[in-house]
Amino acid sequence: MKTSPAEIQLLEAKVAKFRQEHGLELGSPVDLEPLLKQLQVRTVFKPLDSSFSGMAMKYANKSYMLVNSDHSRGKQNFTIAHELYHLFIQHNFVPHASQAGRFGSQTDPEERNADWFAALLLMPASYIYVVASEAGEMEPRIQLTLPTVVKLEQDFQCSRQALLVRLENLRLITAAQKEEWAQSPAASARQFDYPTDLYRSTPQREAIGDYVALASRLFDKERLSETHYAGLLADFGVDIHSLGTETPD
Structure with a gap:
């Protein structure tokens, strides 16, 4: 429900x-x-x-x-x-x-x-909006990218799946992005030079x-x-x- x-x-x-x-x-x-x-x-x-x-x-x-x-x-x-x-x-x-x-x-x-x-x-939504805005991903239209998603989960120290649910609820990502970005979170963190302790x-x-x-x-x-x-x-x-x-x- x-x-x-x-x-x-x-x-x-x-x-x-x-x-x-x-x-x-x-x-x-x-x-x-x-x-x-x-x-x-x-x-x-x-x-x-x-x-x-x-x-x-x-x-x-x-x-x-x-x-x-x-x-x-x-x-x-x-x-x-x-x-x-x-x-x-x-x-x-x-x-x-x-x-x-x-x-x-x-x-x-x-x-x-x-x-x-x-x-x-x-x-918190306000923090998400600030990070996305600083990355230039809120205007002229919302266009969140995977590097921003990885930064957010590292800042929040939360799971990728929970963050994607939150972002979808805020209408910042699509269902297709949610499904795609749920795959291999540790690999994407390494790709953008973040530590992988969060995924272990x-x-x-x-x-x-x-x-x-x-x-x-x-x-x-x-x-x-x-x-x-x-x-x-x-x-x-x-x-x-x-x-x-x-x-x-």
Whole structure:
């Protein structure tokens, strides 16, 4: 189901309020790791089933997040922003395994909201317009090029796929460009002399927060699929029966 323009405008207002409340400059890229520390979100990066991007939970007035380190760093960053919606914006949030970045194919409206919150937070339109204008790609008609797309994803530290969804929604690229430019993002970054760390998994990405002992136990266990997240809750010292449960999409 597609998110309506009115729904996106409402989410834009929520993003603006979130930025204001947490000292994030409007229209600028967000550095997520310092933000997670500021918000005291205890975050673990762990190899997981490919369809499981992450999850978040609140327990005893503390916030926790798990992110799939087998995904590219750009995808992980989108997942983090997606989970921030669940932790700080969504009312009556129930922990569940997420598949961030599906946008219109999400069956749960709150998952669609979380995807668009992430896109709006990580990829502010004003910054996109400034970069495109400086490249001379807004006048006399919109003509975004691949080098500008690569620069934007490097500045935003986001996934290529999420950026292309955002640009298409802003009507800055066509569906054909979206399909073409989704191919081989790392190769195009190398072509334009950008580093390729953004497109790689991060098996050694360090946990964030004050629970290193708990995090190390997670990394010692076998791979976790979306159907086994109850075990993750136990690793955080939480009895799943004390929480509501929700079936992932």
